[in-house]
Structure formats: structure tokens, C-alpha cells
Amino acid sequence: MYKVIFFAALAAATLPVFAASRSYADAKALADRDEASVSKTQSGALLASQGAVIDRIVSLCARAMGPAGMPPFVVVVELDAGGKIVATWREGNSDFAVCFEKQLGTLSLFVPPRAPFYTSFEMSMAPGD
Template identity: 50%
Template sequence: MKLAITALAIASLWAGVASAQTDSYAQAKAKADADEAALPSPDRQALMAAQSATVDQGIAACATPNPDMTAFTVVAELDAAGRVVRTWREGGTPLAICFQKQLANRVLSKPPRAPFFTSFELSFTP
């Protein structure tokens, strides 16, 4: 009986951990919005500077003669050092896909906690 109770407790714990994971773009984006909103001003400014440099480098690396300039968003999960460990994307243009790939293993500013979620919302005007 003790073995059955222990197995049930482990299964319940595992289910709780699994449900806490971020599996969808919508979940990741909601976490990014909350994490970014909670940042104190100096941390927010550091993150924005790191994001700006990342966008500039990523867009330059993904440049093509006639890119599809449809807006897209990429959400990134950062570890304690600020390294991108996972991404989610809304938008399927070649530019969006390339930009998401450019984020792999990039290091942004060190977040106040890990995991930390942030989003890159890109739109283009002629």
C-alpha cells in the first residue's frame, strides 16, 4: 500500500510540474508581458538596449532583397545569465523564422530571476 501511495504522490507531483511548463505561444507571451511589466526602470532600460541590438543584428542577418514585412512576435525564455533557452513565434514569414533562429543562444541582459520571459514584437512601416 505504501508503494502505491508513493507512486501516486510522484505522479501527482510530475503532473503539477508538467502543467507549470510553458507550451504555447499564448502562455509564453502572457508570461513575457507580466515579466516585462514587473521590471524596475533600470532593468527595463538594460533589457530594451539588449533587445534593440539583437533586433538590429538579427534583421541584418536575415535581410533579403524583397522581404515579407508582415508583423511578427517572438517570445524568448531567458536563463539566469540572460541566455535565450527557448523561443515561441507568432508569424510564419521567412523573416520571422530567420529572426527566431537568430535568437538561439543569444545573451541579453541578466534578468532579475529565471526563467524570465521577454518578447520581440516587430512591425514595419514603409
């Protein structure tokens, strides 16, 4: 009986691994496709929601930004039908990038025209920007 419970717990614990098996490159290609497919109005709503998220997260993660500024990074997100971020992929390993991705996982963006919908945050900031 304990073996069955252990196996069931192990199987349940590995589900997120299988769900996140898409590569960063695949997710980024989907984000580029989805961003290019939206209307001008939808694009404006997407950009406005991304701007609000960036404003919120940058202040939360600022302590992770070293004296060299923020090295460039990209975080791709998958949105569900309500705009909730359900998966992320990151290119870049700075403390700031890790913090940014972690904070994204708690937020929602605009309500996309279809689900899943992929979009990306391409971040770069040098000192003094």
C-alpha cells in the same frame, strides 16, 4: 539490447518536445508579466539589449524580407539566469520571422532579475519605415 538503446535514444530525442510544450499564448502572457515587473533601470537594460539584438538580426535576415516588407510577428523568448535564450515561441510565419527566431536562439540578452524570465520581440515594419 538494441531495443533498449533505440528506446533510450528516442526518449532523449523527445525531451525538447516536452520542454517546449508551453503554448505561444502562455509564453506571451509570461513575457507581458515579466516585462511589467522589472524596475525602470532593468527595463532600460532589457530594451537596450533587445535593440542591439534587433540591429544585429535584421541585417542577417534582410534577404528574407520580400518586397512587401516584413509582415508583423512576435517572438517570445525564455531567458536563463545568465540571460541566454533557452526557448522561443513565434506568432507569424514569414521567412523573416523564421530567420529572426532562428538567430535569436544563438544569442543572450540582459541578465534578468530572476529565471526563468520571459520577454518578447514584437516586430512590424512597412516598406519605407
